[in-house]
Amino acid sequence: MLEGADRSGLPGGLVATDWTWDARVGAWRADAIVYAAVVERLRRSGCNVEDRVPQWEPIRWPRADLLELRAEQREAVDAWRRTGRGCVVMPTGTGKTEVALAIMASAAASTLVVAPVRDLMYQWHRRILQRLGYDAGIIGDSAFRVRPVSVTTYDSAYIHMERLGDRFGLVVFDECHHLPGPLRRDAARMSAAPMRLGLTATPQRSDGRQVDLDWLVGPIVFDMPLAKARGKTLADYEVIRIPIHLAPEEQARYENLSRQVRAFVAERRRDQPGYAWEDLCAETGKTPQARRAMKAFHAKKAIEDRAQEKLRVLEDLFRLHAAEPCLVFTGSNAMARDVSRRFLIPCLLSHCGKKERIEVLEGLERGDYPALVCNRVLDEGVDLPEVKVAIVLGGTASGRQAKQRLGRVLRKSRKARAVLYEIVSTDTTEEHRSRRRRDSDAFDRTRRRRF
Amino acid sequence: MLTREMAIAEFDRERIVPDRLTRKTHGRYLGYAERMLRVYRRGVGLTRQALHRAVWNVFADEEDCPARRIEAFCKLLDDAAAFHRDRRGKAAALRREVFRMAAASHPLVRSPDRLFDHAETDVKAEIAQRLGRSWTDIDAELFADVIEFHRLARFDGYPDAAALLARYNVAQVQAALFGAASMRIWATEDFKTILRYAKLARLMHTIARQGPGRYRIDVDGPASALRETRRYGAAMARFLPALVACRGWRMHAVVRTRRQGWTVGLDLSSADGLTSHLPPPEAFDSTVEQSFADKWGPEPRDGWRLVREGEILHRGQHVFVPDFSFHHADGRTALMEIVGFWTPEYIEAKLHSLAQFPDARILVAAAESVRQRLGPWADRVIPFKSALALKDVLERLTQL
Numbered sequence: 045m046l047e048g049a050d051r052s053g054l055p056g057g058l059v060a061t062d063w064t065w066d067a068r069v070g071a072w073r074a075d076a077i078v079y080a081a082v083v084e085r086l087r088r089s090g091c092n093v094e095d096r097v098p099q100w101e102p103i104r105w106p107r108a109d110l111l112e113l114r115a116e117q118r119e120a121v122d123a124w125r126r127t128g129r130g131c132v133v134m135p136t137g138t139g140k141t142e143v144a145l146a147i148m149a150s151a152a153a154s155t156l157v158v159a160p161v162r163d164l165m166y167q168w169h170r171r172i173l174q175r176l177g178y179d180a181g182i183i184g185d186s187a188f189r190v191r192p193v194s195v196t197t198y199d200s201a202y203i204h205m206e207r208l209g210d211r212f213g214l215v216v217f218d219e220c221h222h223l224p225g226p227l228r229r230d231a232a233r234m235s236a237a238p239m240r241l242g243l244t245a246t247p248q249r250s251d252g253r254q255v256d257l258d259w260l261v262g263p264i265v266f267d268m269p270l271a272k273a274r275g276k277t278l279a280d281y282e283v284i285r286i287p288i289h290l291a292p293e294e295q296a297r298y299e300n301l302s303r304q305v306r307a308f309v310a311e312r313r314r315d316q317p318g319y320a321w322e323d324l325c326a327e328t329g330k331t332p333q334a335r336r337a338m339k340a341f342h343a344k345k346a347i348e349d350r351a352q353e354k355l356r357v358l359e360d361l362f363r364l365h366a367a368e369p370c371l372v373f374t375g376s377n378a379m380a381r382d383v384s385r386r387f388l389i390p391c392l393l394s395h396c397g398k399k400e401r402i403e404v405l406e407g408l409e410r411g412d413y414p415a416l417v418c419n420r421v422l423d424e425g426v427d428l429p430e431v432k433v434a435i436v437l438g439g440t441a442s443g444r445q446a447k448q449r450l451g452r453v454l455r456k457s458r459k460a461r462a463v464l465y466e467i468v469s470t471d472t473t474e475e476h477r478s479r480r481r482r483d484s485d486a487f488d489r490t491r492r493r494r495f
Numbered sequence: 496m497l498t499r500e501m502a503i504a505e506f507d508r509e510r511i512v513p514d515r516l517t518r519k520t521h522g523r524y525l526g527y528a529e530r531m532l533r534v535y536r537r538g539v540g541l542t543r544q545a546l547h548r549a550v551w552n553v554f555a556d557e558e559d560c561p562a563r564r565i566e567a568f569c570k571l572l573d574d575a576a577a578f579h580r581d582r583r584g585k586a587a588a589l590r591r592e593v594f595r596m597a598a599a600s601h602p603l604v605r606s607p608d609r610l611f612d613h614a615e616t617d618v619k620a621e622i623a624q625r626l627g628r629s630w631t632d633i634d635a636e637l638f639a640d641v642i643e644f645h646r647l648a649r650f651d652g653y654p655d656a657a658a659l660l661a662r663y664n665v666a667q668v669q670a671a672l673f674g675a676a677s678m679r680i681w682a683t684e685d686f687k688t689i690l691r692y693a694k695l696a697r698l699m700h701t702i703a704r705q706g707p708g709r710y711r712i713d714v715d716g717p718a719s720a721l722r723e724t725r726r727y728g729a730a731m732a733r734f735l736p737a738l739v740a741c742r743g744w745r746m747h748a749v750v751r752t753r754r755q756g757w758t759v760g761l762d763l764s765s766a767d768g769l770t771s772h773l774p775p776p777e778a779f780d781s782t783v784e785q786s787f788a789d790k791w792g793p794e795p796r797d798g799w800r801l802v803r804e805g806e807i808l809h810r811g812q813h814v815f816v817p818d819f820s821f822h823h824a825d826g827r828t829a830l831m832e833i834v835g836f837w838t839p840e841y842i843e844a845k846l847h848s849l850a851q852f853p854d855a856r857i858l859v860a861a862a863e864s865v866r867q868r869l870g871p872w873a874d875r876v877i878p879f880k881s882a883l884a885l886k887d888v889l890e891r892l893t894q895l
Contacts, residue, residue, distance in 0.1 A: 074721070230718075381641075387597075
């Protein structure tokens with residue numbers, strides 16, 4: 045807000061399109077994001093203003109203990125420091141976090157780290173404590189502890205940035221492809237931070253809004269493509285696809301349910317030739333028959349998702365990789381619990397508290413637990429120790445999710461190759477989703493294997 | 496409140512009409528509401544999943560009932576219920592114990608061979624024995640902290656079926672407001688409540704006087720000055736029940752739909768018959784005010800008509816609604832604020848409000864006991880002991 049200037053004129057040098065007269069308070073108002081540019085313009089025009097915006101402060105890190113950076117990580121840090129604003133694109137597992145911590149250490153200002161989900165928020169909290177020796181504040185997951193260095197999620201940042209935008213001189217947007225959403229972008233727009241860093245492995249968005257990262261965060265200052273990373277800093281990997289069949293009684297139920305859905309649609313099409321999925325959705329509100337057809341459809345999906353055969357194949361894979369930690373991804377929470385209860389391995393779901401997550405992840409790292417199953421919680425960015433085997437039992441069709449999941453097993457390590465197994469029910473719609481999922485450059489060497 | 500996924504509304508090109516269940520259009524729903532309440536009242540000890548299934552069953556044969564409506568009812572019932580939430584992490588501790596015991600036997604196989612001889616059933620039986628309880632027991636408790644497995648502890652929400660349906664109707668309007676970019680209220684009464692709750696919901700206001708005792712109040716948030724944004728929609732939704740509890744208002748909101756660039760209007764008024772779960776605002780803040788208004792009566796005295804909370808004083812984001820306004824037949828108006836027996840903080844806040852509006856024609860009546868603490872007003876107040884006298888006030892009015 046700019047007070048003291050009257051409605052008839054903005055001080056010289058300011059860009060009129062940034063500013064709006066707000067009659068409710070009798071002052072000029074602009075988005076916080078223009079703060080740095082406005083200060084620069086006012087300074088150049090020699091205008092005398094009192095700047096009451098920055099509430100951020102210099103930060104010292106007396107207990108910092110940073111890792112030695114690799115050449116390409118140093119390159120990324122230097123590229124960012126030339127402008128103090130911008131995105132760093134590095135594949136999962138190439139040490140984005142280390143780059144960000146090095147940047148935070150040199151920026152030495154109040155910093156807010158914005159992460160996509162609360163697990164990642166807690167992970168940032170741990171890493172900042174470990175490498176910078178600072179107990180960061182937590183904003184989100186029903187906590188509201190604001191400190192000069194804090195961590196938060198995109199959803200909390202959207203809500204709170206309006207009141208916290210003047211508290212941080214540097215904002216780090218982790219997995220910053222999440223930022224340009226129509227609402228979430230407020231997390232950048234309502235912050236006055238002159239310094240901004242975006243981190244991502246996959247800047248592309250299906251809606252094309254990644255171009256907005258240019259002004260929300262800054263242009264891409266460093267870009268390391270996945271192909272360059274493969275086999276060098278990352279483990280080489282292969283994708284093995286295992287088709288399975290439904291058990292006879294599942295198959296029978298599946299077909300019965302399919303028949304119900306088909307019969308319903310066929311009956312509707314007699315009167316309404318173009319009757320489609322959307323019509324069925326709309327009709328569930330009006331007739332119990334449509335609701336039953338919808339229920340049958342969901343039951344069908346549940347059969348695919350929770351096919352007994354998947355657990356049998358999983359047993360075989362666990363035997364095959366008994367000596368190495370495995371990571372299992374499922375298509376639903378229910379299936380994740382099925383796997384957990386069948387094999388008595390920990391399962392990470394959204395109900396798990398912070399303590400349990402840490403215990404489970406560290407347990408896997410130390411070898412206390414042989415394997416871990418999860419639904420979506422670990423989709424992005426959560427650091428995992430040296431996992432070479434990932435098994436996908438279901439999931440959505442999006443390419444980005446596939447790439448992110450794949451990234452989980454590509455940690456840099458010894459010589460061993462990483463393997464990603466994909467178990468899909470044949471003759472079901474799941475097969476189609478799997479095909480779509482592999483339509484991404486990460487999957488260009490898929491093998492099929494029959495067990 | 497509901498979530499966006501439970502919102503039901505009809506659109507006709509320019510208007511959004513949130514789902515509404517009335518006796519006339521949905522008479523059967525009174526019976527359903529009764530049965531849903533029974534499910535929860537008798538459901539102590541059941542899991543959330545079981546309760547929701549039972550609610551779904553209530554509607555098994557109902558032709559006119561979208562899934563969202565059922566989910567909305569589940570949410571409203573859950574909101575008024577208390578569940579056991581395993582705060583001390585018993586289930587998490589059990590998981591830790593079980594998984595650690597089982598880790599050495601990984602993988603638990605169905606068909607043991609020479610390499611892998613840890614049969615699933617054997618391992619589970621062994622763990623059960625070590626923990627001194629049956630496996631079925633352990634298995635049932637392993638994920639008791641998952642939200643759908645929480646068990647109902649207590650339910651005492653909604654006095655009757657009509658109250659549940661009334662809450663549902665308001666909740667659907669609230670859900671429609673999640674997408675609201677702006678809200679305009681035309682009010683003739685209860686200004687204090689409207690403005691107080693708007694402020695509690697962290698909304699900003701723009702007030703315009705439309706005539707004696709008639710105001711237009713726009714509510715939105717800081718960024719609304721820069722662009723049309725729906726970031727304050729949730730705040731408007733939170734504010735709505737307070738508005739619904741008031742009298743004499745009409746409201747128009749501009750709501751953004753999911754389709755880019757398509758906005759619709761939402762219209763509502765106190766005549767629409769919605770019932771808030773909040774009580775209507777108290778007519779009077781104190782007995783002094785009440786007895787004064789009663790003594791004055793509805794008829795003019797010396798040409799002055801008395802109106803409760805009749806005018807709003809506002810400057811920027813400061814507002815002050817004096818207790819009474821006086822309207823003379825010849826067009827003159829005056830205001831009056833009564834300062835009763837209150838705390839020092841209250842008196843300080845009153846003085847601050849009065850100082851904001853030095854030009855207002857305002858009478859201040861104060862109890863003798865607080866008079867000395869009223870600073871610049873001490874000599875100008877109309878003093879009273881236990882009740883404010885009409886003649887003291889009329890006398891001052893003629894001097895204005």
